[in-house]
Amino acid sequence: MVNRKNKIVITFISILFGLIVGALALAIAGFNPLEAYKIMFEGIFGSPKYISWTIVRSTPLILTGISVAFAFKTGLFNIGAEGQYIIGSLVATLVGYFFKLPIVIHAIVAILAGCLAAAIWGGIAGLLKAKFGINEVITTIMLNWTALYLSNYVVFWEPFKRPNRDASQQILDTARIEILANWKVSDAGREFLKNNEFLKDFLNPPVNFGFIIAILVAILVWYILKNTTLGYQLRAVGFNKDAAEYGGIDVKRNMIISMMIAGAIAGLAGATQVLGVSRETAILTAAEGYGFDGMAVALIASSNPIACIAAGLLFGGLKYAGSKLQPLIGAPLEVINITIGVIVFFIAMPKLIDILISAINNRKRGVEVENTK
Amino acid sequence: MGNIDFSTKAVEMRNITKKFGDFTANDNIDLTVHKGEIHALLGENGAGKTTLMNILYGLYQPTSGEIYINGKKVEITNPNVAIKLGIGMVHQHFMLVDTFTVTQNIILGMEETNSLGVLNLNKASQKVEELSKKYGLYVDPNAYIQDISVGMQQRVEILKALYRGADILILDEPTAVLTPQEIDELMEIIRSLTSQGKTVIIITHKLKEIKQVADYCTIIRRGKKIDTVKVEDVSEEQLASMMVGRNVSFKVDKTDREPGEVVLEIDNLYVKDNRGLDAVKGLSLKLRKGEVLGIAGVDGNGQKELLEALTGLRKVESGKIIMNGQDITNLSPREIIDSGINNIPEDRQKRGLVLDFTVAENMILENYHKKPFSSGGRLNHKAINDFATELVEKFDVRPRNIKQFAGALSGGNQQKVILAREITNNPEVLIAAQPTRGLDVGAIEYVHKYLIEQRDKGKAVLLISFELDEVMDVSDRIAVIYDGKIVDIIDAKVADERTIGLLMAGGGVDGEQKE
Numbered sequence: 001m002v003n004r005k006n007k008i009v010i011t012f013i014s015i016l017f018g019l020i021v022g023a024l025a026l027a028i029a030g031f032n033p034l035e036a037y038k039i040m041f042e043g044i045f046g047s048p049k050y051i052s053w054t055i056v057r058s059t060p061l062i063l064t065g066i067s068v069a070f071a072f073k074t075g076l077f078n079i080g081a082e083g084q085y086i087i088g089s090l091v092a093t094l095v096g097y098f099f100k101l102p103i104v105i106h107a108i109v110a111i112l113a114g115c116l117a118a119a120i121w122g123g124i125a126g127l128l129k130a131k132f133g134i135n136e137v138i139t140t141i142m143l144n145w146t147a148l149y150l151s152n153y154v155v156f157w158e159p160f161k162r163p164n165r166d167a168s169q170q171i172l173d174t175a176r177i178e179i180l181a182n183w184k185v186s187d188a189g190r191e192f193l194k195n196n197e198f199l200k201d202f203l204n205p206p207v208n209f210g211f212i213i214a215i216l217v218a219i220l221v222w223y224i225l226k227n228t229t230l231g232y233q234l235r236a237v238g239f240n241k242d243a244a245e246y247g248g249i250d251v252k253r254n255m256i257i258s259m260m261i262a263g264a265i266a267g268l269a270g271a272t273q274v275l276g277v278s279r280e281t282a283i284l285t286a287a288e289g290y291g292f293d294g295m296a297v298a299l300i301a302s303s304n305p306i307a308c309i310a311a312g313l314l315f316g317g318l319k320y321a322g323s324k325l326q327p328l329i330g331a332p333l334e335v336i337n338i339t340i341g342v343i344v345f346f347i348a349m350p351k352l353i354d355i356l357i358s359a360i361n362n363r364k365r366g367v368e369v370e371n372t373k
Numbered sequence: 374m375g376n377i378d379f380s381t382k383a384v385e386m387r388n389i390t391k392k393f394g395d396f397t398a399n400d401n402i403d404l405t406v407h408k409g410e411i412h413a414l415l416g417e418n419g420a421g422k423t424t425l426m427n428i429l430y431g432l433y434q435p436t437s438g439e440i441y442i443n444g445k446k447v448e449i450t451n452p453n454v455a456i457k458l459g460i461g462m463v464h465q466h467f468m469l470v471d472t473f474t475v476t477q478n479i480i481l482g483m484e485e486t487n488s489l490g491v492l493n494l495n496k497a498s499q500k501v502e503e504l505s506k507k508y509g510l511y512v513d514p515n516a517y518i519q520d521i522s523v524g525m526q527q528r529v530e531i532l533k534a535l536y537r538g539a540d541i542l543i544l545d546e547p548t549a550v551l552t553p554q555e556i557d558e559l560m561e562i563i564r565s566l567t568s569q570g571k572t573v574i575i576i577t578h579k580l581k582e583i584k585q586v587a588d589y590c591t592i593i594r595r596g597k598k599i600d601t602v603k604v605e606d607v608s609e610e611q612l613a614s615m616m617v618g619r620n621v622s623f624k625v626d627k628t629d630r631e632p633g634e635v636v637l638e639i640d641n642l643y644v645k646d647n648r649g650l651d652a653v654k655g656l657s658l659k660l661r662k663g664e665v666l667g668i669a670g671v672d673g674n675g676q677k678e679l680l681e682a683l684t685g686l687r688k689v690e691s692g693k694i695i696m697n698g699q700d701i702t703n704l705s706p707r708e709i710i711d712s713g714i715n716n717i718p719e720d721r722q723k724r725g726l727v728l729d730f731t732v733a734e735n736m737i738l739e740n741y742h743k744k745p746f747s748s749g750g751r752l753n754h755k756a757i758n759d760f761a762t763e764l765v766e767k768f769d770v771r772p773r774n775i776k777q778f779a780g781a782l783s784g785g786n787q788q789k790v791i792l793a794r795e796i797t798n799n800p801e802v803l804i805a806a807q808p809t810r811g812l813d814v815g816a817i818e819y820v821h822k823y824l825i826e827q828r829d830k831g832k833a834v835l836l837i838s839f840e841l842d843e844v845m846d847v848s849d850r851i852a853v854i855y856d857g858k859i860v861d862i863i864d865a866k867v868a869d870e871r872t873i874g875l876l877m878a879g880g881g882v883d884g885e886q887k888e
Contacts, residue, residue: 227754229747236738239729245686246716246724247738248707 007302013356014346015314022339031331039328040321040336048202050320056277058316059210060085063217063269064294065301065308065315070221071262072303075238076255080125080140081266082291083147086284087121088114088267089274090151093281096171096274097160106174107275111213114271115264121147122263123256130252136259144287152283166283177209177275208276214309217265221305234258266291293319296344376409376567377588382444383408383541383572384429389438391424398424399435400596406541406574406589408443409567413587413604414576415616417841421596422576423465426543429574430462431455442541461534462543467526471519475512476501479533504535509565523648524555531562541572548582560586578616578671580609580878592616613874627825632849633662636833637714637802642692644678652678654857655692660802665824665834667848667865669841671877675857676837677719680806683835684716685709697801710739713801717791717808719837721784725791728780732770733761735779736794768793769819788820796823803827806837821847841873855879 023033044054064081071078078084092114101109125139155161155168162169173182183189184203193200225231236244237254245251269290274281297315301307322336384406391399398421406412414422427433429440431449440447442458449455455462469478476498485493485500501514510528518526527547534542544563548556563573563586577583583590583604590607592599592615599615637660646652653675660666670676681687683694685706694702696712704712718724726735737746737757745756761775770782770789779787788808795803805824809817824834824847838844844851845868852862853876861876 227752229742229750229752232734232741232747232752236727236730240723240727242723243725243727243738245706246684246718248705248710250705250707 011300011302017346018339018342018344021342022335025335025338026331029331029335031329031335036325036329036331036335039324040318043321043324044317048198049204052202052207053205054313054317054320055211056205056207057320058313059208059214059276060269060273060290061293061297061316062211062214062309062312063272064266064290065297065312066214066218066221066305067262067265067269068291068294068298069301069303069305069308070225070265071258072298073225073238074234074254074258075241076126076129076258076262077137078122078125078140078259078262078266079137079295080122080143080263080291081269081294082287082289083140083144084118084121084263084266085270085273085290086144086147086151086287088118088270089278090114090147090154090270090281091117091267092175092271092274093168093171094154094160096175096279097169099175100172101174103174106172107177110171110175110275111177111268111271114274115267118267118270119260119264122266123260126256126259129259130255144291148284148287151281155281155283162280168281170279171275175275176279177272178277179203179207179209181206206277208272210272210276213268213272214312217268218305218309221265225305230257266294269294299344376570378408378570381408382406382441383410384574385441385444386425386429387439387441389425389428389440390436391421391428391433392436397596399428402438402593402596402598404591404598405601406572408572409570410589411563411567411573411575411587413583413590414574414593415578415580415583415590415612416593417578417616417839420593422593423545425593426462426545426574426576429455430460430543456537456539459538459540460543461531461537461539461541463527463530463534463545463547465546467530469518469526469529472517474515474517475521475529475532476514478518478529479514479536481533483537501532501536504532508535508562508569510535510562522555524558527555527559528562540570541574542566544573544575546576546578548577548579556582578878580612580616580875583612584609609878610871610875613878614871616874627847628829630663630829630849632664633831635659636662636697637835638693638695639683640693640695642679642682642694643690644675644682644687645690646678651690652857653682656854656858657692658852658859660833660835662801662833663828663831664849665828665836665847667836667838667844667851668854668859669838669844669851669873669877670854672839674854676806676839676854678857679854680716680719680804680837683709683804684714684718707739715739715795715798715800715803717788717795717803717805719806721787721791726779726787728778730779731776732765732779732782732790733757733775735790736761736764736775738794739798764790764793764797792820792823796827799830800832802833802835804835804837807839808836809838809840809843817843841870841877845870845873853877 019037023037026033026036044050064085067081067084068078092110095110095113096106099106099109121143125136125143128134128139129136160168180189180203184193193203225235233244233249233254234257236247236249237251237258241251293315297308297311300311300314318336318339322333322339325331325336326333382405384404386402386404389399389402389404390397402421402425404425414425416422424433428435429449431451431454434450440449442460447458449458470481473481476494479501480497485497487493498514504510505512510532512521512525512528512532518529531542547559560582563575566573575587587604589601590604590612591601592612594616639656639658642653642656643651644653656675656679658666668676678687682689685704685708689702692702693700696714699712701709701712722728727738737760740746741752745753746760747753758775764770765773765775768789770786770793779790782790792808803824808820808824821843824836827834828849836844836847845865848865850862851865851868851873852859853873854860855877856879863873
């Protein structure tokens with residue numbers, strides 16, 4: 001059986017396999033894989049700026065990953081993180097632009113509003129499942145598209161749309177959660193950073209509080225699942241509905257709560273992205289994929305909320321570094337997508353790796369037996 | 374009877390023994406079935422009937438013994454061999470693809486194709502229709518399985534076996550899932566099959582059906598063959614006594630006790646099963662303090678639905694459940710638990726335990742929201758662990774590891790975890806459903822001891838069990854359930870197995886019911 005220690009080993013072997021197969025893909029496409037991986041490695045760790053970009057890119061993935069992982073721990077498959085993300089970013093933008101509030105409070109209100117709206121969005125799927133038994137996979141997929149077009153519709157609304165742009169108005173500065181955003185561009189800030197190369201470089205990208213929020217959320221979710229009666233109920237429903245019902249737990253209510261929490265976390269991803277990085281909601285022709293990538297992150301993390309931080313960073317790092325291959329050696333972005341796909345692929349079938357490990361062990365043992373003869 | 378060809382032994386099983394580890398499921402069983410005969414295998418649950426037939430169908434290999442089909446010695450290593458020998462088996466749980474049509478299901482694995490390998494469904498459909506006409510098994514070859522009744526699905530299973538050329542048909546508890554009308558129709562079909570030279574073996578524990586249709590009957594008790602009798606020559610009563618009679622008496626120590634006032638009252642209860650048919654049909658019952666009231670009955674007579682209605686897991690259609698003067702009909706499971714009813718569930722892995730939870734987590738399944746296990750929504754791990762450690766010790770759960778996942782425990786130890794949880798709640802009413810299913814003798818004694826202890830403390834115990842021995846040993850009063858009703862209530866001191874066995878099998882039902 002796959003135990004916890006094996007799980008970690010399998011995860012690392014899977015990542016390794018992914019990198020190897022990715023290298024094959026690169027080689028077949030006529031690129032030197034070692035060179036490509038070197039570029040990617042330097043693309044992440046080569047400068048403080050790259051590190052902070054990796055963190056910024058990873059933040060929404062960590063959060064959507066936690067959203068999917070949380071739902072999964074409670075027996076639900078949240079494919080709707082994408083739509084919940086969109087709703088979260090839309091509402092955060094609306095509050096960020098239309099509300100006039102003092103700094104800090106404005107950001108908190110915008111975040112909470114985004115979370116609440118996304119919680120309701122997720123809750124719809126939970127309610128439909130609890131009341132009518134409609135599979136949440138179906139409803140969340142449909143709600144993704146509903147969210148996408150709803151968002152576009154609202155952005156086209158006259159008072160909200162930025163003239164001559166395919167995007168909404170930008171949020172007010174009071175709602176921003178970028179770290180030292182105004183100070184960075186002020187005279188004093190420029191002066192200070194001139195003498196501090198590392199900090200200047202690190203703060204160059206829109207470093208924001210989103211990452212810290214993501215870590216806190218990971219810990220909070222872990223705590224809820226492990227140490228609260230709510231977590232106990234949710235897990236009982238996820239593991240064995242019938243036994244939970246027998247034990248007096250309201251299964252339907254817990255399904256709705258679970259989807260609402262999952263929705264809120266995905267919405268938080270959207271809200272922090274708006275308030276920390278993009279500052280606007282763009283008109284989308286297709287989903288950006290944060291929710292879908294969240295599923296991969298949750299999978300890599302074995303649905304452990306804390307592990308979602310590392311998995312999100314890995315995923316975000318690969319995507320970010322992969323994007324540098326194109327300009328530097330002309331390798332297509334698809335190669336990096338193949339690599340990520342292969343990693344997820346191997347993690348999705350731990351049995352195979354398990355078999356491989358035991359096959360190798362058996363062969364070793366076989367050799368030992370041969371030798372002792 | 375007129376169809377039997379006594380010169381041909383269609384099936385002959387000699388000295389069949391089957392052991393699962395230390396457990397002997399079949400102990401030196403002989404079985405002879407002639408061509409054209411309807412032969413019933415009678416026995417209680419777990420007596421070894423199905424094991425014997427699974428051996429004949431090649432699903433199990435006997436530990437020792439020989440099998441002859443039409444006089445020839447055979448080795449039935451797997452079901453494919455059995456099918457080639459003309460043996461077909463219809464299992465209690467059907468094996469059909471819901472989204473396929475009747476024809477598609479029947480031909481599955483034996484498809485009619487042309488030389489290019491293209492499926493010829495028309496030809497198959499015609500063949501199915503011919504077969505169904507020949508044996509009076511009317512089905513619509515083009516209907517989807519999900520759209521047809523359970524009785525029809527059973528016909529499809531029988532047709533499937535016939536399509537594969539079965540001459541010997543084994544039917545495992547074929548009436549367990551059927552309505553009375555469907556049962557009558559099935560009996561007609563079985564007669565029609567034998568009139569055309571087929572041989573039928575039917576596994577059952579319903580006496581009425583045996584009297585109705587079978588020519589011969591072999592009685593198996595605890596893995597041993599008791600006798601083979603000509604059904605004409607014996608009464609239902611005699612069959613019952615052969616089925617439930619025992620060699621060893623396993624009496625539970627218990628002193629006489631005067632029962633107290635009524636604590637739980639069930640009044641004219643109606644409950645539907647999953648198919649929407651009435652399963653509990655106007656059942657009334659009164660449970661008193663300080664007594665064990667046993668409900669004896671054959672599986673499928675409404676026990677499951679009664680249990681689920683009592684614990685709030687299934688809707689009561691009409692009638693009332695009164696607990697201590699308070700109406701608890703259709704309350705939520707938690708409200709019912711809070712009213713003082715606890716339950717040892719019928720299916721411990723489905724209902725009783727969260728297998729992916731630790732033993733400690735399972736111990737608080739009904740009480741996690743109460744002090745000291747939690748306060749203000751926060752779990753108190755120390756209180757939970759202390760509690761679990763104490764119970765694991767007291768109830769001798771092995772291994773003594775509260776961090777162990779419940780799924781890793783043996784069946785007996787899983788049952789101990791549930792027992793520990795439910796009894797420690799010290800409920801006014803304990804409903805024990807099949808509390809000893811699958812347990813070994815030692816564990817059974819242990820469970821019985823705890824049930825009696827509850828009773829001696831002045832609590833009420835409602836015991837629902839398919840094991841007549843258990844009901845007779847543990848109960849003070851025995852209520853016999855048949856077809857969703859209590860047909861009689863007998864004082865355990867004066868009860869005899871024969872009478873109860875007969876009542877359980879629907880013998881002597883005069884339509885009147887007692888409370």
